[in-house]
Amino acid sequence: MTSTITALTSTVALVTGASSGIGRATALRLADRGSAVVLVARRQDRIDVLAKEIADRGGRTVALAADLTDPGPATGAVDGAVERLGRLDILVNAAGVMLTGDSVAAPLHEWQQMVDININGLLYVTRAALPHLIEAAADSPRQVADVVNISSIAGRFPILNGAVYNATKFGVTGATEAWRQEFTRRNVRFSVVEPGLTETELFGHQQPAVQERLAARFADVERLHADDIAEAVEYIVTGPRRRAVAEIVLRPTDQV
């Protein structure tokens, strides 16, 4: 943890999906740059452990468990963050699931789950955060606030056997650009990050046959690390007020 004044000193960031993978790595990076960090995911034990890790490194943090597919807890997480830490400058929407496979055999609940968290959860949290972000942009030394949405390479180039995942991530990419246009003159920057194959728990939630097929398909690909994506988020939110990053596509070098 740096003790010097950093670009994010006095800011508060809320990171969804902080119990694992990209969200976890992002929370750590933002905390190391001096932001107080609100950790949101369903697994309280995981975010408590991360909160302790951040606190041990000298950071300020709060862990708020919430199932973001429900608008009540999603809004409650944002309200809780502002109640506990007084403001909200940065929102990183990383919570998400990927459940791909043959569409004829796909269990409908998997499609529902992707729509519920990748799209609806992101919408609920963003809607609740907007008034606080607009306020923060007006009164903070940075004179800007940030929303970074973690979409996917599948939100820019459709992937085979991923129709509904593609649909949710194209939705995230599209909504982000529309919000960018709507809020940039109020100094709220909206950015979308579209990662390729990244080593996290994401693939472990798929059906075993799908996992096997994907493992074989990407056997020779050196995957990105979650921290590679976190570094892109850090680049976005630590830039000067004049610099708005609309979109970053990040692939493993080996991934075509």
Ligand code: NDP
């Ligand atoms: P992980 O599975 O490691 O992390 C997913 C996170 O989402 C977990 O923290 C999980 O927490 C949270 N989450 C899932 N459902 C809910 C819910 N209903 N309410 C609250 N939180 C929820 O995967 P990644 O880190 O890889 O995924 C992060 C984002 O990156 C996702 O949006 C994914 O689509 C995207 N992405 C990932 C890529 C990859 O190759 N890994 C590539 C492209 C995009 P908990 O279970 O505790 O609730």
